[in-house]
Amino acid sequence: MMLTPVTLSELPDLLARFDRNLAADPSPLVPMARQVLARIGATMQYTPDEALTLxxxxxxxxxxxxxxxxxGMGVLWEPPTGGYTWDGQVMRVEMEPSVIVHDVAHLQVCAPERRTxxxxxxxxxxETGLRGEADAAMTVFGAEREMEEALASLLGILWEVELDQPAICAFAEQNWLEGVDTPQARSHYLKILGHLHRFGLVDDAGHPTRALREQDDATFLSPLVTPLAA
Known part of the structure; x- marks a missing residue:
């Protein structure tokens, strides 16, 4: 859910401000991070409307x-409201393209034992219909769950860029442009992008790879929840 509504006409200014914020950071990741931001911003040409709907x-x-x-994921052409978005074998795909791509990213960033x-x-x-059953199967909680969601969010957005889809809509809808002038927005973006790069989920130019995470949650997620992780 978008915390602060953003319209298409506001995007050039927001993206320019975020880019200036990134440029002020000394991290060696910044040149790649700015290139990634520029590629996401370029998908404005594909946006369906001023409201940036998916x-x-x-x-x-x-x-x-x-x-x-x-x-290698199975596909079922029906809405997930009739069951699960991902039941361990099959994804229900009668939903927005951005959400489908996001769930592919979830496959990549989740622990091997959770892929099924x-x-x-x-x-x-x-979108899940059988919410009680899905919640009962939850094994990742709190800040670690939030970090995995952020990883899947950004990786899914990068896949949308690769597909020439309006990735900027998901970038705004998932609040990557919230507080673009703040150190917190800059550090969160750099931390998540850097983590994807460190584990081979994006390449040196920030393009998504086809890698699947192999590390357990303690190795992969725990470092992200500490304030100094980068």
Whole structure:
């Protein structure tokens, strides 16, 4: 859910301010991070409307489903309100293309033992119908769950860029532009992008790879919840 509404006409200024904020950081990750931001911003040309609503384009949905299948995930053409978004074998794909791509990213960033868990062991997603059952299967909680969601969020957005889809809509909707002038927004973006890069989920230019995380939660997630993690 977008905390502060953003419109298409506001994006150029917000992105420019975020870029200036990033440029002020001494991290060696900054040049790549700014390139990534520029690529996300360039998808403004594909936005469906001023309100930055997620695409409903059938072609985008078909591209997203092809990405699902390319990772060996099964597909069921029905809405997740009838069950789970991901039941461990099959993704229900009658939903926005951005959400489908986001769940592919979840497959990549989750622990190996959770790839076949209901909704990746993170509890019910917004689209899941059998919420009680999905929540009962949750094994990641609190700040670690939030960090995994952030990793999947940014990685999914980067996949949307690769597919020439309006990634900027998800970037805004998932609050990456919240507080663009603050050190907190800058450090969070750099931390999440840096973690994806460190574990090979994005390459040196910030493009998503087809890697799947192999580390357990203690190794992969715990460092992200400490204030000084980078």
């Amino acid at each position: 695409s409903q384009d059938r072609r985008h949905q078909e591209q997203a489903v092809a990405l699902v299948e390319s990772f 868990a209901l909704d990746f062991g993170l509890g019910a997603g917004p």
